[in-house]
Amino acid sequence: MATMAGLSRSQLKELTRIVGDRGVRTDAGAKSAYESDGFMLERAAPSVVVLPRSTQEAAQAVRVLRDAGLVIVPRGAGTGLSGGARPIAGGAVLGTARMREVLEVNEVDRYARVQAGVVNVHLSNACDSAGLFYAPDPSSQTACTIGGNVGNNSGGPHGFRYGSTTRHVLGLTLVDADGEITELGGAFPDPCHGYDLIGPLVGSEGMLGLVTEVTVKLLPQPETVETLLCLFEDLDACCDAVSEMIARRLEPSAIEILDRLTIEAVEASVLRAGYPANAEAVMLIEVDGGAHEVAATSEDILQVAKEFGAFDSRRTSDPKERKKLWAGRKGAFGAMGRIAPDLYVADVVVPRTRLREIVQVAAEACTARGLRLANVFHAGDGNLHPNISYDRRDKEEVSRVVEAGAIIMQACVDAGGSLTGEHGVGLEKQDEMCMLFSNDDLGAMKSLKAVFDPAEFWNPGKMIPVRGCREIHTKPLPIDQGEVVS
Amino acid sequence: MSPQGEGALLHGVEQATVELGGQSRRVAQPRSEDELRGLLTHLKEAKRRGEGQPVAFLGRGSSMEWCCPSLWNGAEPDRALWISMESLVESGGTGIIEYVPGDGTLTAQAGARMETLRAAVHEGGHRITPAGSAHGQSEGGTLGGLLASGGSSIDRCRFGPTRHHVLGMRVQEATDRGPIKTGGRLVKNVTGFDLHRLHVGGRGTLGAILEASLRLVPVPEAEVLVISKPFASTAEATVAALEVRAQPGIQPRALFVARRVVHVLLAGRERQVEEELSRTTAGLDADSVERGPHVEGQALKAAHRRSVVTIATAPSKVKGVVQGLEAAGIGPLYVEPDAALVEFDEEALSSVNADQIAAAHGGLDPRHAFVTLLRAAPPINGLRSALAERQSPPAAVRVWTERLRSNCDPDGILESADFPLRGASNP
Ligand SMILES: Cc1cc2nc3c(=O)[nH]c(=O)nc-3n(C[C@H](O)[C@H](O)[C@H](O)COP(=O)(O)OP(=O)(O)OC[C@H]3O[C@@H](n4cnc5c(N)ncnc54)[C@H](O)[C@@H]3O)c2cc1C
Numbered sequence: 040m041a042t043m044a045g046l047s048r049s050q051l052k053e054l055t056r057i058v059g060d061r062g063v064r065t066d067a068g069a070k071s072a073y074e075s076d077g078f079m080l081e082r083a084a085p086s087v088v089v090l091p092r093s094t095q096e097a098a099q100a101v102r103v104l105r106d107a108g109l110v111i112v113p114r115g116a117g118t119g120l121s122g123g124a125r126p127i128a129g130g131a132v133l134g135t136a137r138m139r140e141v142l143e144v145n146e147v148d149r150y151a152r153v154q155a156g157v158v159n160v161h162l163s164n165a166c167d168s169a170g171l172f173y174a175p176d177p178s179s180q181t182a183c184t185i186g187g188n189v190g191n192n193s194g195g196p197h198g199f200r201y202g203s204t205t206r207h208v209l210g211l212t213l214v215d216a217d218g219e220i221t222e223l224g225g226a227f228p229d230p231c232h233g234y235d236l237i238g239p240l241v242g243s244e245g246m247l248g249l250v251t252e253v254t255v256k257l258l259p260q261p262e263t264v265e266t267l268l269c270l271f272e273d274l275d276a277c278c279d280a281v282s283e284m285i286a287r288r289l290e291p292s293a294i295e296i297l298d299r300l301t302i303e304a305v306e307a308s309v310l311r312a313g314y315p316a317n318a319e320a321v322m323l324i325e326v327d328g329g330a331h332e333v334a335a336t337s338e339d340i341l342q343v344a345k346e347f348g349a350f351d352s353r354r355t356s357d358p359k360e361r362k363k364l365w366a367g368r369k370g371a372f373g374a375m376g377r378i379a380p381d382l383y384v385a386d387v388v389v390p391r392t393r394l395r396e397i398v399q400v401a402a403e404a405c406t407a408r409g410l411r412l413a414n415v416f417h418a419g420d421g422n423l424h425p426n427i428s429y430d431r432r433d434k435e436e437v438s439r440v441v442e443a444g445a446i447i448m449q450a451c452v453d454a455g456g457s458l459t460g461e462h463g464v465g466l467e468k469q470d471e472m473c474m475l476f477s478n479d480d481l482g483a484m485k486s487l488k489a490v491f492d493p494a495e496f497w498n499p500g501k502m503i504p505v506r507g508c509r510e511i512h513t514k515p516l517p518i519d520q521g522e523v524v525s
Numbered sequence: 526m527s528p529q530g531e532g533a534l535l536h537g538v539e540q541a542t543v544e545l546g547g548q549s550r551r552v553a554q555p556r557s558e559d560e561l562r563g564l565l566t567h568l569k570e571a572k573r574r575g576e577g578q579p580v581a582f583l584g585r586g587s588s589m590e591w592c593c594p595s596l597w598n599g600a601e602p603d604r605a606l607w608i609s610m611e612s613l614v615e616s617g618g619t620g621i622i623e624y625v626p627g628d629g630t631l632t633a634q635a636g637a638r639m640e641t642l643r644a645a646v647h648e649g650g651h652r653i654t655p656a657g658s659a660h661g662q663s664e665g666g667t668l669g670g671l672l673a674s675g676g677s678s679i680d681r682c683r684f685g686p687t688r689h690h691v692l693g694m695r696v697q698e699a700t701d702r703g704p705i706k707t708g709g710r711l712v713k714n715v716t717g718f719d720l721h722r723l724h725v726g727g728r729g730t731l732g733a734i735l736e737a738s739l740r741l742v743p744v745p746e747a748e749v750l751v752i753s754k755p756f757a758s759t760a761e762a763t764v765a766a767l768e769v770r771a772q773p774g775i776q777p778r779a780l781f782v783a784r785r786v787v788h789v790l791l792a793g794r795e796r797q798v799e800e801e802l803s804r805t806t807a808g809l810d811a812d813s814v815e816r817g818p819h820v821e822g823q824a825l826k827a828a829h830r831r832s833v834v835t836i837a838t839a840p841s842k843v844k845g846v847v848q849g850l851e852a853a854g855i856g857p858l859y860v861e862p863d864a865a866l867v868e869f870d871e872e873a874l875s876s877v878n879a880d881q882i883a884a885a886h887g888g889l890d891p892r893h894a895f896v897t898l899l900r901a902a903p904p905i906n907g908l909r910s911a912l913a914e915r916q917s918p919p920a921a922v923r924v925w926t927e928r929l930r931s932n933c934d935p936d937g938i939l940e941s942a943d944f945p946l947r948g949a950s951n952p
Contacts, residue, residue, distance in 0.1 A: 145841075147841040191715065198713065202685075202689060203715070206685060213921075215921060219920075219921055222919065223922070227865070232918035232926075232946050233926055234723050234926060235675075235723060235727075236723075236922065238719050238721075239718045239722055243718060285628065285629060286627040288629070288651070288744075328776070328797070329776070329793075329801065330800070331794060335794040335797070388711050388713055388714055390627075390630070390711060391627065391628045391629075392625060392627040392628050420713040421628075421712065421713065422713050455709075455710060456709075457709050457711055459714075459716050460715065461713065461715055463715055464715075475706075475709075475716060475717075476717065477703075477706070479704075480705045480706045483698070483707070483720055484718050484720065486932040487720060488718075489928070490928040490932060
């Protein structure tokens with residue numbers, strides 16, 4: 040790992056010259072604002088936060104930071120939930136908060152080129168008038184950045200049909216540890232020179248370099264969009280209905296589930312979506328495409344829901360109503376802030392044939408430990424988010440939460456699932472990587488890091504366990520400053 | 526080393542002389558992953574002793590001609606050692622490790638035959654994307670060969686390139702590490718780096734793909750193939766195809782121009798397909814409209830080609846590229862307007878000489894047209910150095926590529942003269 044030194048006065052001056060006064064922060068306020076991302080169980084203060092406005096500025100700043108011996112953590116909006124953007128104590132944070140320009144929207148070739156700090160929803164807005172849309176839509180899309188989406192290979196409800204970020208990235212501009220700028224891919228559909236380097240760069244959690252610009256694929260807006268809401272008296276039946284929809288090869292664009300506790304939280308918040316209070320679970324589905332396709336698929340979906348015990352359902356193509364229904368889903372994490380001081384958002388993924396089983400394991404693990412569990416998840420992708428409420432001041436409760444989290448993760452792995460479907464490994468699941476991967480597997484990942492970053496300059500000590508798997512037996516209990524993780 | 530007879534052992538691995546692509550070739554046939562590892566260790570040691578030999582992994586050889594031309598068509602075919610991946614599939618077995626119809630995923634050994642896999646998933650109501658092999662050829666390859674060659678097929682218009690449907694792999698690199706796992710068998714998963722993406726299209730130069738997991742697509746309720754009347758030129762046909770692409774409410778599964786004829790494959794819910802058909806034929810003079818599950822095969826047949834050159838561009842530039850090539854006398858051309866690919870085979874070069882080719886190439890703007898030579902053909906052979914000059918990868922890409930190569934294959938036993946492209950200053 041690069042040794043940690045510090046910025047000299049002249050280096051600080053040089054940084055200020057490159058990015059301007061507002062682009063360099065060393066004050067206590069900035070340090071505390073940046074000391075964690077959305078995974079607030081782990082914090083560390085950086086020695087400097089640098090906010091360039093362009094690729095050129097970022098590249099120059101990297102050279103100064105490298106010469107100062109500081110390691111760098113790239114950062115978008117800091118909404119990540121696994122600690123990927125948590126600073127390395129005493130190191131630098133290189134943020135894209137001032138890189139917010141949509142550089143090009145190409146209607147014919149259906150792509151957009153944006154600076155990495157563009158907020159996800161702003162990109163969608165920018166291409167709306169061209170009749171195009173950007174498919175990946177994390178629930179945090181009003182805050183998270185395209186660079187952060189690339190960092191975590193983020194998904195969203197519509198990932199069910201359209202896939203996560205990786206299927207939409209055509210090109211990247213990367214600043215490496217030498218401050219060199221390299222453009223990879225572009226509007227061409229295929230990797231040209233050889234290996235598909237964009238593939239592993241997407242989802243690399245800021246460990247291989249700073250992405251400063253991204254070329255993404257845009258899709259034509261569907262002719263018809265319908266949102267369906269199916270109400271169930273039983274969460275298990277709701278899960279089974281999803282498994283059946285997948286088994287019948289139905290192709291909506293999103294299938295989401297919210298359970299009773301989540302519904303209550305949403306309905307008690309400003310995001311009231313009109314989800315009925317008498318349901319144990321609601322399934323929120325979106326179907327898009329041509330009018331006939333949407334009609335046929337919606338009917339089949341409603342039929343399956345009915346067969347699996349849905350006691351009521353609604354169907355709307357009214358944009359206002361649809362927006363309201365989705366606002367409830369997308370604001371669910373925020374709304375849950377009301378039901379407890381703190382929330383642990385787990386993110387696991389299982390084959391879609393095993394949904395009910397894992398939801399039950401999560402319920403049992405939490406009930407046995409006296410914990411409150413709320414579920415809101417991308418059911419169509421098998422991507423579960425069991426959310427456990429707790430109070431960080433109660434250390435004993437915190438340890439029960441961690442225990443329940445570990446049980447859920449192990450159950451997923453045992454069921455052929457994985458540790459994370461969209462939030463990334465970061466710091467949170469670093470040790471658990473050994474549940475899935477052997478030392479050889481992790482060795483290959485280390486090798487990839489060394490390809491791009493031999494000096495371990497970018498976001499060191501994340502994702503890949505630092506110690507060998509055999510040395511890791513238990514996950515250390517979290518340190519005592521937890522907070523809302525949402 | 527001279528060729529050995531049937532059944533001879535090479536470091537414990539059976540070796541045979543096999544007739545492939547019109548040549549007798551030395552093929553090592555490991556029966557287990559341990560045997561494969563042992564063989565790679567032996568080859569590394571031999572290389573360190575200065576007794577190296579050219580080596581490449583072999584599926585069924587269906588894409589070797591363009592994936593590995595130097596070795597496949599090389600002057601000393603008997604010097605090369607081909608390592609069969611098919612031999613790792615148990616005799617009489619399918620190579621399928623897990624097909625989960627309820628999850629729409631398939632995991633199979635690299636040596637599994639594509640036709641076997643396609644038949645198996647069809648029973649469960651699924652298809653594999655890419656629909657056929659890279660160049661519309663009839664099947665005949667293995668899963669590993671398909672992925673390592675990196676080809677996509679006509680259905681990328683709807684589903685995107687093959688690499689987007691690979692969920693994970695097990696790979697044996699040429700390092701001291703055992704087989705490594707990357708990704709998983711899940712349709713959504715971000716646990717660890719997506720190393721498998723490097724092996725899709727990596728032509729086996731970073732290691733042998735042992736297994737791969739794929740996301741499957743449903744068999745559609747209805748399928749229709751619209752075939753236009755022939756246009757006067759490929760450029761005109763391309764314009765018509767681009768109009769289909771731009772028309773709202775049509776989502777073709779495949780859209781291509783072959784021999785001046787536009788082909789539109791529509792698939793999905795029955796009534797939707799009929800609606801899209803009427804929109805398509807409103808703007809396109811159809812010569813025939815065929816319905817039924819066989820039409821995808823028919824479209825693949827129409828797209829069949831033995832391209833010598835492929836040009837990747839952007840949809841807005843396709844027409845210009847096609848016009849330039851036709852003006853130079855090159856044709857017929859194969860065009861996929863959405864993927865923005867223009868290709869031609871040796872026949873297209875029959876009435877042009879090397880100078881005319883060079884002039885046509887000079888007319889392409891390198892910022893918008895990336896040219897790849899797939900096979901050797903006399904009039905285009907001279908382009909190689911011009912391409913290396915014009916399409917040199919960025920310096921950092923060369924460095925990363927070298928590091929990747931030396932991390933995955935430190936002794937260079939899998940080195941290929943054909944891939945990856947090295948560029949002019951690093952021949
Ligand atoms: C309420 C809420 C809902 C959420 N819903 C979803 C959801 O539906 N789907 C989903 O996938 N995620 C979701 N998330 C998680 C999070 O929003 C995503 O991971 C998001 O993509 C992070 O973007 P960001 O800009 O905040 O990145 P950050 O958190 O700042 O960074 C994320 C990672 O990417 C790296 N990174 C950031 N920018 C760059 C760059 N320019 N170059 C290189 N590396 C970079 C960082 O180092 C870090 O490792 C949610 C989070 C919250 C708080």
